Amino acid sequence: METIIQRLGGESWDTIMLVYKASLSAINTKLQILNDEFQNAHHYNPIEHIKSRLKDRNSIEEKLKRRGYEISLENMVRHVNDIAGVRVICSFSSDIYQLANMLSSQSDIRVMSVKDYIRNPKESGYKSYHMIVTVPIYLSNGPVETKVEIQIRTVAMDFWASLEHKINYKFFDNVPEHIKRELRSCAEMVSDLDAKMMDLNEQVNHIG
Ligand code: GTP
Ligand code: MG
Numbered sequence: 001m002e003t004i005i006q007r008l009g010g011e012s013w014d015t016i017m018l019v020y021k022a023s024l025s026a027i028n029t030k031l032q033i034l035n036d037e038f039q040n041a042h043h044y045n046p047i048e049h050i051k052s053r054l055k056d057r058n059s060i061e062e063k064l065k066r067r068g069y070e071i072s073l074e075n076m077v078r079h080v081n082d083i084a085g086v087r088v089i090c091s092f093s094s095d096i097y098q099l100a101n102m103l104s105s106q107s108d109i110r111v112m113s114v115k116d117y118i119r120n121p122k123e124s125g126y127k128s129y130h131m132i133v134t135v136p137i138y139l140s141n142g143p144v145e146t147k148v149e150i151q152i153r154t155v156a157m158d159f160w161a162s163l164e165h166k167i168n169y170k171f172f173d174n175v176p177e178h179i180k181r182e183l184r185s186c187a188e189m190v191s192d193l194d195a196k197m198m199d200l201n202e203q204v205n206h207i208g
Pocket of ligand 1: 082
């Protein structure tokens with residue numbers, strides 16, 4: 001399938017962003033359907049909430065520069081994988097893998113890459129499941145393959161990531177060592193909490 005750049009053959013920021021915006025809607029709909037189906041079959045919602053965003057022009061250009069690419073629409077489509085970003089917040093870690101599998105196995109979704117920072121957390125303590133997928137967006141002259149970054153994490157992992165992000169921002173990424181240590185210790189508590197809550201949930205399910 002063609003990418004938007006192959007299709008355009010010309011330059012049009014607005015058309016490209018329209019396609020990425022459509023890819024957010026497409027992924028959101030797929031996730032919503034899975035959530036509704038779960039609610040219907042198992043009386044339970046694996047998804048707490050979904051946030052999605054389009055990267056703005058400045059951030060896209062900054063990322064290209066940082067990575068040493070010239071600023072062009074072609075480079076942006078080829079090298080910036082998170083122009084369309086969806087963050088899915090789940091209740092339990094087990095929901096994360098189920099959702100990722102259900103989404104990955106849909107025939108119009110192509111998984112380009114996976115980073116499992118849950119099984120392999122970052123040095124900082126960061127945990128989350130990342131996928132870059134493509135989804136076809138149907139324009140008047142046929143489908144174009146469009147990339148979306150999907151981050152899936154628990155409520156607790158999200159709480160940690162938001163605080164850590166704020167701290168990094170405040171210190172311009174030069175976070176003092178003792179604060180980094182505290183953050184790593186919080187990340188361990190997050191993992192313990194997630195494991196205990198999942199266990200408790202399973203126990204309760206068996207009783208009911
Ligand atoms: P960029 O960070 O976007 O340049 O991408 P990357 O190629 O390094 O990919 P990766 O999958 O590692 O990270 C993508 C996104 O995940 C980031 O833009 C953040 O939103 C989030 N992320 C990754 N690492 C961390 C982290 O240590 N802390 C927090 N709070 N968020 C992170
Ligand atoms: Mg990013």
